[in-house]
Every structure is written in structure tokens, then in C-alpha cells.
Amino acid sequence: MQRYFVSADNWMEDEVHIVGEDVHHIVHVMRMDNGSEILCNHPNGNVCKAVIKEATNEKVVAKIQTYLDVKTDSPVHATIVQGLPKGDKWETILQKATELGVSEFIPFQAERSIVKWDKQKVAKKIERWHKIVKEASEQSHRNTIPIVNKVLELKEVITRYKDVKHKFFAYEDTAKTNHQTKLHDHFQSIHEGDSVMICIGPEGGFSNSEATFLIENDFQPIRLGPRILRTETAPLYVLSCLSYYLEEMR
């Protein structure tokens, strides 16, 4: 059944009002009409089955039938802080990490980031990024859409997200040595409802000063398995492992 994310304003007592691009999708792409069933997601994570009772080019009104009890969101709030990578890798990360359960994205301008994005350019891109994560959320049957932040400096990330409970950064030097704390040793302190932040460097990794700065600010260096992962593979690995630990082991 087709799934639509509907903003909180558009939920009435027993109706959902769909406006914007999704109207076109319902009426012209899916060619649905009165009586057709859809799934509607509230930003708070609730999902209901609803039946269309009115469909025009401007608005679709659907009557709520039942709320479903399906849990597809990660039990933790996982944030990926990603050093801006080259080319279209960032969009790949947005799509795949959404499927894998991420809650929030923060792209950051790393010392070794090859791309430099000025604020104006990002403002235009952010709409596109929202579209990617919305579509990936629908596709993967998520109940919520991840937040995509604008590009920050690493210092801003540290200041604004001081209260995150578990802070990690993927450090290549940690992967290369066989004798050190493994990922599971770190994950074992994570519990349902916790906030987890994982910081990943761009293609060239973190500079020494960034690594020092992260450690000084309570970020623990982690290895992501024994092999060296590309920057765009690293968030997918860590999110998959987090899903395995929290969703597939209990």
C-alpha cells in the first residue's frame, strides 16, 4: 500500500488532508480515487490506514480507518556527522543511511574535504536532500523521515550537540591495529532511547588536529571492522551494525 508522510498540521480528528506534491502522485501517478486505501505517517511516528473520500488537483482528504502497530524506526536517535565527500557520494549516503535507520544527518566541512560548499549553494541543495530522504523513507517503510541539517563547521557540531549521550568517530588508525577495543565493546553501553552520534571523515580522513579536537570533546575513536572503508561505506557499516545490535539481537 502506498505510503505518504503528512505534516502534523494536516491531521484532523478522523481525517488526513494531503496537499502539495503528494496530491499529484496520488491522483495522476497512482490514479487513485474515492475508496482507495493509503498509509499515512504522522511526524510523531504514528501510521494509519486511511480511505480516500475526496480527491481534487489541490487536495486529497482521507478518512482514518485504523492505526497500525508497526515498529520500523531505530530504537535510538542515530546522527551521522559526515565530512563532505566528493561528487554524488553525499546523496548516496542520504538514501542508503535512511534505509538503514539513521535519524539525523549533519554534513560538515572537514579540513580534508575536497569540495567546499558555500552557504548559498547548500540552501538550494537542501530541498533536494529532503526529497531524497523522504522518498527513501517511503521506500523502506519507515515511520519517520530523518532530519537533514545544513553544512556546519566541526566546532559548531561540538557546541550544538553537547548533550548527545554516545559520541564516536571512525578513526583509520584504530582500524589498522588488531589489538584494541572492538565496536561491540562500545555499543554495549547503548540503550533504547539513547542518542548516538557517529562522526566520519571525508576521503582523506580526519586531520590530526580534528582527531585531537574530537577526543578532547568526548568523542571516542572507533574502528569499523578490520578493513579500511571508503568514506561513503563507513556510515552504512556503522548503521548496519547498530541495527544488528539493537534490532536483530534482541
Added chain:
Amino acid sequence: MQRYFVSADNWMEDEVHIVGEDVHHIVHVMRMDNGSEILCNHPNGNVCKAVIKEATNEKVVAKIQTYLDVKTDSPVHATIVQGLPKGDKWETILQKATELGVSEFIPFQAERSIVKWDKQKVAKKIERWHKIVKEASEQSHRNTIPIVNKVLELKEVITRYKDVKHKFFAYEDTAKTNHQTKLHDHFQSIHEGDSVMICIGPEGGFSNSEATFLIENDFQPIRLGPRILRTETAPLYVLSCLSYYLEEMR
């Protein structure tokens, strides 16, 4: 230090002889010469540090210094059997799954595969695929290069790989129900040295007859977390989880 995979024939008692494309890379791209140090990987997984003692346009000879004790390969032989996906997704899977520790790839012509590749077309492509996995192996500091097979029919896979110990297939219907065996319950029977095969459908998933056929042939349906993953994300998730269970929990 730059890493090169050298075929078994080219290992002498205390020397390694490098021929082919890697010679160009050493001499002209890296501009190395006598005295430069490189890492050489034997197909059996051994790695040594070697010093170049002769470099021409045809051949590089390096003297073996020491064998290294680095374990970067997965402790199991994991085979991804992948229903042919659209576009360049197959190449993405080859690259990323190599980073994540896969040992062998088998692309198969699924009922719902949108692309149909004739045998001639594949023969030409397979050289390119080998290049992708070789480069990804170097990049991720693996000790071995995964095997890439030609495209098979599902029946051929079943017949040829009868002896694989653990056989799974990712089944969307299993992901959608909350109450069933989780991935960890399946993984717990896997031990070091075992062979593991994971079969993944193309974009449209497995047909009912394929699913029935797999079950009849001892493939167990598994879910890959509670969300629905795209065909190209599924192998990355399962390999990451396998790495977490076998390499990061012990």
C-alpha cells in the same frame, strides 16, 4: 604503503616478480624505483613487505623483507548471490561488498531481473568486474581478492553450491512481520571457517516460485532488519552484520 596482488606463479623463494598493469602503476604512476618499499599479497592471503631491486617497463622485481601478521579477511567464506539489478548498481555492490569482506560473488538471472545479459556481453564485462574488486581489495587493505563468477541461473547455483554450510535468502515477507526469527538467531550457528551463502533478489524481489524453490533447497528465509532495503543495500547490510558478529563481537 602501496599494495599489489601478485599471482602465485610470480613468487620466488625470496623475490616477487610483478608484471602486467601493476608495473605501469609502480613505475609511472607512483614513480617508485630501486629501494622503494611495497606490500605484496599472495593469493593464499599472505602479505609481505618487499623492496624493489629492479624496475623496467616490463617487470618489477622486489626482494621479500618480512611477512606481516595482519588479519583483514573475513573469518568465513561469504558468497553473495545477487539477482541482476538495473544500471550500475551491480558495480556498486562489487565495490562496497569487497570492502565489507565478501569472498565470492554470483550474479544470477532472476525472474524479475529487468536487465537480461547475454553470455557474450557478460564475458566482456567480467574483466571490468575483476578490476573493480581488485582495486577495492587494495583500497580496503584486504589480503585476498573476491571471486566474481559469470551470470548463472538460480538452478545452476543450487546444483553447483550444494555443499555450502549456511544458505540464506533475504525475503521481504520476513521483514514485514515483527514476530519471527531474527538475524542473530541464524548467525549464531556460524563458526570460523564456515561457508555462508546469501541470496538476494533483484528490484522486484523473488517470485513466489523462486522463494519456494530456495526453501526446498535448504535456503532459510531471513529478514535484514525491520526496514525494507533496496536490492543494492541488502548485501551491504548483511555483510556488515556478519562482520559485526564475527569480527567485532569476539
